[in-house]
Amino acid sequence: MLWSGWGDPAKARELPEPVRKLLHDLLGVRAPDVPAATLESVRLAPPRLPAAVLAALGGVTGPVHVSTGHEDRVRHAGGKSTPDLLRMRAGDGAGAPDAVVSPGSHDEVAEVLRVCAEALVAVVPFGGGTSVVGALTPALTPEAGAGFAGVIALDLGRLNRLLDVDAESMIATFEPGVRAPEAERMLGEHGLTIGHFPQSFEYATLGGFAAARSSGQASAGYGRFDDMVVGLTLATPAGTLELGRAPKSAAGPDLRQLVLGSEGAFGVITALRLRVRRAPAVKVYEGWRFASFAEGGAALRALAQHGPLPTVLRLSDETETMIGLARPDAIGGGDSGCLVIAGYEGTDEAPGAEVTGVSARRRAAGQVLAGLGGTPLGAEPGEAWAHGRFSAPYLRDTLLAEGATVETLETAGFWAGLPRLYDAVRLALLGALGSPLVMCHISHVYESGASLYFTVVTAQKGDPLEQWERAKEAVSAAIVAAGGTISHHHGVGRDHRDAYAREIGPLGAEILRAVKERLDPAGIMNPGALVTP
């Protein structure tokens, strides 16, 4: 992973000429005066951890799995939000932990937590490091500086095994540090899939998906990640929680839901039992055009409420369609109207395929889309989307280097309130940034509502971090005021913490604090994330 950007540097993307021209002519983007920092030049505070603590941690994991090296600290200094990348490009390593510790088992995790609680060392569980909500940077917030002897990143990369496949119950048990492609490869050997394909698929881990309540591009067919977790193990400073002994239960509130989305603030997920599906034999993706976002939205709602649901269902608004963002390999060559991508995964061979098979669902969904004003565009847009589905984030690095800030943000609401939410976010962004390019799509649908996912591109003016923070504040306030949730799938971290507290109200925030105090009495777990200290 590129330390100051996204992904494999070999996959870096050139900016298509029409996009470059648009940026310069329409948005007034100009290349920054100062070149981006090199890894070696990133400024870090001297590591604070006392030698005795480092020795105790090394005694748990083996000294080779405790690092205070410059590169390790830089690589764990934050996630991959645009502010994180701007800080890295400016050589600002203030978010870096004092050490990176890599445990190899649940017991080692539990023991590291014990050592850290005793020595008052803050612990940041670190999966793939792809958080976009400031969930990995406690050192940047005053509450983490105060009172702690230091901060460690607890890198879960060594917990990378598939532990068990129960083919009868269709459950796979994983360690949390398995990256998504590796999880799919291992399950593929059993003819199975998780079906979770977020845009961060190449680098994010299963533990991170659970801890941040992630949702993937095929959520219409496979569900959100939190729907897939049937059981888990959580190591906390107060002991271990084992949760989930049946697919559903009426035995009181479901404590799994307290762990899902807990973002390392309560403990460390050390094992996950996931509901899995048969790997699809057939995958078909296609495009449809609607005249407007409202008409396309009505068609998606009909599919969500009355079926049949495609596996992938995504609707771009007019601006996103015009730019061609759903087809990142051909960006700049967009079209008019609003593009829908519908994908169908499964088989045509299994019993009942005449109703639930790929062909049957595609035919029936096609009738709904056509009946509600959609024009079929055939396979080409669908295949272009599938081909470029993980490549858009690479463009962000190119845009940052050009002097444009590009960032994404998302929310969700009930169908009836969605148009108001859409307008509120757009207005907040236009008000805060002048004349940015604002694009939106719907890619997660439910019977009662959907998510809205915005991509914003703007010329950098003054300090780009401050510029974005102001815009983000305005948007968060607009989302809360318009009745949306502060996050459908990115999570809370530090960036959304205050808005989340407003969303759940003072009593809700107190409940969270009480849970944290019980599981993490010393307050060492990812301080400042999720829960207002």
Ligand SMILES: Cc1cc2nc3c(=O)[nH]c(=O)nc-3n(C[C@H](O)[C@H](O)[C@H](O)COP(=O)(O)OP(=O)(O)OC[C@H]3O[C@@H](n4cnc5c(N)ncnc54)[C@H](O)[C@@H]3O)c2cc1C
């Ligand atoms: C380019 C890009 C595209 C993205 N696309 C999507 C998308 O399509 N859908 C989506 O849902 N998200 C997306 N994200 C956000 C991000 O990938 C998700 O939040 C993902 O779930 C994070 O996983 P991770 O392994 O990288 O976790 P990290 O970023 O390492 O950690 C995220 C949070 O979880 C905690 N954590 C990690 N592992 C554990 C564990 N084992 N136990 C306890 N806490 C833990 C961390 O402390 C942190 O608070 C995207 C991010 C980027 C940069």
